[in-house]
Amino acid sequence: MPASTPLPQFDDVLDAAARIAPHARATPVLRADALDAAAGASLLFKAEPLQHGGAFKFRGACNAVFSLSDAEAARGVVTHSSGNHGAALALAARRRGIACHVVAPQGAAAPKLALIAAQGAVLHRCEPTIAAREAMCERVRQATGATLVHPYADARVIAGQGTATLELLAEAPGLDLLVVPVGGGGLASGAALALSGCAPGLPLVLAEPAGAADTLRSLRGGVRDVDFVPDTVCDGLRGTLGEPNFRILHGYGAEVVAVDDADTIAAMRLLLTRLKLLVEPSAAIALAAVLAQPARFAGRRVGIVLSGGNVDPDTLPWAAR
Amino acid sequence: MPASTPLPQFDDVLDAAARIAPHARATPVLRADALDAAAGASLLFKAEPLQHGGAFKFRGACNAVFSLSDAEAARGVVTHSSGNHGAALALAARRRGIACHVVAPQGAAAPKLALIAAQGAVLHRCEPTIAAREAMCERVRQATGATLVHPYADARVIAGQGTATLELLAEAPGLDLLVVPVGGGGLASGAALALSGCAPGLPLVLAEPAGAADTLRSLRGGVRDVDFVPDTVCDGLRGTLGEPNFRILHGYGAEVVAVDDADTIAAMRLLLTRLKLLVEPSAAIALAAVLAQPARFAGRRVGIVLSGGNVDPDTLPWAAR
Numbered sequence: 244m245p246a247s248t249p250l251p252q253f254d255d256v257l258d259a260a261a262r263i264a265p266h267a268r269a270t271p272v273l274r275a276d277a278l279d280a281a282a283g284a285s286l287l288f289k290a291e292p293l294q295h296g297g298a299f300k301f302r303g304a305c306n307a308v309f310s311l312s313d314a315e316a317a318r319g320v321v322t323h324s325s326g327n328h329g330a331a332l333a334l335a336a337r338r339r340g341i342a343c344h345v346v347a348p349q350g351a352a353a354p355k356l357a358l359i360a361a362q363g364a365v366l367h368r369c370e371p372t373i374a375a376r377e378a379m380c381e382r383v384r385q386a387t388g389a390t391l392v393h394p395y396a397d398a399r400v401i402a403g404q405g406t407a408t409l410e411l412l413a414e415a416p417g418l419d420l421l422v423v424p425v426g427g428g429g430l431a432s433g434a435a436l437a438l439s440g441c442a443p444g445l446p447l448v449l450a451e452p453a454g455a456a457d458t459l460r461s462l463r464g465g466v467r468d469v470d471f472v473p474d475t476v477c478d479g480l481r482g483t484l485g486e487p488n489f490r491i492l493h494g495y496g497a498e499v500v501a502v503d504d505a506d507t508i509a510a511m512r513l514l515l516t517r518l519k520l521l522v523e524p525s526a527a528i529a530l531a532a533v534l535a536q537p538a539r540f541a542g543r544r545v546g547i548v549l550s551g552g553n554v555d556p557d558t559l560p561w562a563a564r
Numbered sequence: 565m566p567a568s569t570p571l572p573q574f575d576d577v578l579d580a581a582a583r584i585a586p587h588a589r590a591t592p593v594l595r596a597d598a599l600d601a602a603a604g605a606s607l608l609f610k611a612e613p614l615q616h617g618g619a620f621k622f623r624g625a626c627n628a629v630f631s632l633s634d635a636e637a638a639r640g641v642v643t644h645s646s647g648n649h650g651a652a653l654a655l656a657a658r659r660r661g662i663a664c665h666v667v668a669p670q671g672a673a674a675p676k677l678a679l680i681a682a683q684g685a686v687l688h689r690c691e692p693t694i695a696a697r698e699a700m701c702e703r704v705r706q707a708t709g710a711t712l713v714h715p716y717a718d719a720r721v722i723a724g725q726g727t728a729t730l731e732l733l734a735e736a737p738g739l740d741l742l743v744v745p746v747g748g749g750g751l752a753s754g755a756a757l758a759l760s761g762c763a764p765g766l767p768l769v770l771a772e773p774a775g776a777a778d779t780l781r782s783l784r785g786g787v788r789d790v791d792f793v794p795d796t797v798c799d800g801l802r803g804t805l806g807e808p809n810f811r812i813l814h815g816y817g818a819e820v821v822a823v824d825d826a827d828t829i830a831a832m833r834l835l836l837t838r839l840k841l842l843v844e845p846s847a848a849i850a851l852a853a854v855l856a857q858p859a860r861f862a863g864r865r866v867g868i869v870l871s872g873g874n875v876d877p878d879t880l881p882w883a884a885r
Contacts, residue, residue: 271592273614292840293594512877519613519873521840552840556833562878 250487251398253440256405256433259306263403266305266338268294270407272414277517282533283541287415289407292522292552296358298479299407299430299550300331300394306403307392308335316341318388323347323369323376326355327479327551328394333364344389346379348372352478354555373483395429396485405433411546412441419543422529424550425449425458425499426480428488434548435495447497450532452477452504458484459499462492476504476560479525479551500532507531508560514549515559524560526550571808572719574761577726577754580627584724587626587659589615591728593735598838603854604862608739610732613843613873617679619800620728620751620871621652621715627724628713629656637662639709644668644690644697647676648800648872649715654685665710667700669693673799675876694804716750717806726754732867733762740864743850745871746770746779746820747801749809755869756816768818771853773798773825779805780820783813797825797881800846800872821853828852829881835870836880845881847871 273288291299308320319342322332329345336343343364347356348371360366369379384391392400407430408421421438425431431449438445451458452475460468467489473481484492504524511527513534514520526549533540533547594609612620629641640663643653650666657664664685668677669692681687690700705712713721728751729742742759746752752770759766772779773796778789788810794802805813825845832848834855835841847870854861854868 268595271594273592274589275614276616290840293596295597297840515842515877519611519618519842521836521842556836556880557883559877 248398248487250491251402251436253436255398255402256409256436256440259402260406260409262309263302263305263406267302269410270294272411273518273520275518278513278530281513283537284533285544286533287411287418287544287546288518289411289546289548290520291407291548291550292520292526296327296331296334297551297553298327298331299404299548300327301334302406303400303403303429304328304331304335304392307397307399308332308339310399311390315390318390319343320392321346321380321383321387321389322392322394323380324394326351327553329364330355330358330362332392333359333362336364337362342389344383344387346376346383348376352553355553358553395427395482396487398487400429401433401487401491402436403433404429405437407548408434408437409441411548412437415546417544418442418445418546420446420448420540421546422448422450422532423548424480424525424528425451425484426525427482428458428484428492430548430550431497432488432491435491435497439495447495448532449492449497449499450502450528451499452480452507452528453501454504455481456499456501459501461489462497462499465493477507477525477528479523480528500536502528502531502535506535510534512561520549521552521554521556522549523551523554526552569719569808571812572723572757574757576719576723577730577757577761580723581727581730583630584623584626584727588623590731591615593732594839594841596839599834599851602834604858605854606865607854608732608736608865608867609839610728610867610869611841612728612869612871613841613847617648617652617655618872618874619648619652620725620869621648622655623727624721624724624750625649625652625656625713628718628720629653629660631720632711636711639711640664641713642667642701642704642708642710643713643715644701645715647672648874650685651676651679651683653713654680654683657685658683663710665704665708667697667704669697673874676874679874716748716803717808719808721750722754722808722812723757724754725750726758728869729755729758730762732869733758736867738865739763739766739867741767741769741861742867743769743771743853744869745801745846745849746772746805747846748803749779749805749813751869751871752818753809753812756812756818760816768816769853770813770818770820771823771849772820773801773828773849774822775825776802777822779813780822782810783818783820786814798828798846798849800844801849821857823849823852823856827856831855833882841870841873842875842877843870843873844875847873
């Protein structure tokens with residue numbers, strides 16, 4: 244998405260909500276007394292592990308796929324993805340009955356690749372670099388005429404991801420803050436759009452791995468940091484903040500909390516034990532950000548988007564330590 | 565509860581719903597595509613692991629505690645429980661600000677005892693036999709004047725547990741069957757009462773461990789089987805079907821499916837992987853019953869009450885095998 248492209252707006256989130264309503268789940272908002280007690284706050288968890296495909300990614304993918312004209316749709320869609328977006332796009336494409344090509348780097352999590360393949364998508368493996376992924380994607384696009392649906396730097400995807408926050412705000416009125424994870428920034432910038440229409444000025448806190456804190460540096464410096472090597476257990480948050488995502492988050496005035504992996508893993512265990520919900524490290528990081536800064540959240544009513552739950556219960560990260 | 569005591573009725577479930585509404589959570593109904601595909605049916609899971617205390621037991625305990633007169637309440641409550649009911653009664657008593665005594669047998673699950681103690685209840689340990697538990701309970705009752713709140717053979721408890729089914733029927737209309745676990749029969753007989761008012765004649769299927777199948781034998785023979793030694797991983801389902809519970813379930817015409825522990829453990833793993841929800845074996849057994857009889861449930865819309873989720877994620881039963 245070139246820097247000159249107009250950014251999606253709040254109305255695009257409303258359009259997305261209507262477009263995906265027949266397909267996506269309105270996931271529940273969950274609570275747990277023990278987590279409220281641990282945080283000294285009221286925590287309202289939007290449970291996207293219960294979304295189709297096990298992550299919020301289905302919202303954006305679905306909005307993109309059902310935005311296509313029939314002629315575009317007939318040529319299919321293509322993306323590169325470390326997992327959840329690829330699975331989501333495959334699911335959405337299957338629902339519309341069109342082809343889906345997914346470029347997946349070596350090292351992507353096995354359960355996520357299995358989800359993608361199970362939906363009938365064509366997998367194209369490549370080296371785990373951004374450059375290799377984009378090159379392979381372009382090759383497939385030129386060969387098939389498929390429409391590229393970028394995992395996060397895409398207006399339709401951003402608007403779709405915003406519907407998670409839209410639903411949370413409707414079901415849990417009176418929030419004092421919203422906390423979401425940030426990687427490429429699809430979920431986060433969608434949240435900013437939803438807030439801008441429903442609760443303008445509500446603080447938006449982004450939870451980011453300390454080992455992949457490009458968003459922290461980018462928003463602080465006012466310039467996108469695109470040159471870093473991610474080192475984090477949060478496999479969904481290793482990407483670089485997208486360009487439109489940066490502009491939206493910068494414009495909204497989102498704040499970033501950098502979180503150590505050890506805190507994220509502890510939060511993941513707490514969510515399983517207390518909320519009974521299996522979430523990915525990339526989702527648990529949002530609770531970890533809250534627990535790491537008790538003074539900031541004490542006594543507040545805090546919305547938290549738990550982004551996904553595609554993780555192998557036999558290799559939970561705390562058991563491996 | 566003597567055999568002459570009148571049984572609770574549908575109206576008691578409605579009264580319970582109003583009484584506990586300020587205190588209990590209206591837990592969500594969850595779904596997972598992969599589980600629907602595995603069963604060849606539409607499965608709607610009432611998620612009681614998300615109830616206060618992590619199990620449906622809070623409903624019955626809360627109804628009992630808030631049914632007491634002020635004079636009765638001032639003397640507190642007492643129960644014997646392998647865990648979840650004890651924790652639930654402690655929570656409910658704390659909410660009303662009254663004393664709670666819990667008689668817990670040796671061998672009860674540590675996370676459940678911790679929950680009880682954390683609520684300020686007085687723990688009284690005893691041998692793991694029904695006789696020892698009842699004797700200790702009676703001793704406490706005589707010393708304190710506390711009201712006995714039996715885990716399941718109690719009209720107020722049964723009516724309270726019925727509210728889980730009441731909510732499920734309201735949120736998921738058009739069910740073809742309802743499946744619930746059965747141990748002492750509090751949840752199951754409450755479900756029968758709720759069905760009798762809201763969906764009379766709807767088949768009620770009880771999932772019972774093959775190693776503790778007294779309900780199967782009792783309903784088949786028309787006489788309560790009270791002489792058996794339970795052998796099952798389902799620690800919440802080792803009790804003997806209660807007398808009023810038997811009468812209600814027999815009157816409703818409930819059917820029983822006996823389930824092997826291995827199937828229950830496989831279902832527990834499936835629920836964690838696919839529904840992302842951590843449930844006890846005593847809850848997972850209900851899904852196991854559905855998966856064990858595909859022909860019976862194929863193409864149907866099936867309500868399933870997942871009863872609780874108090875289990876240690878570090879000692880999951882499939883990892884121990």
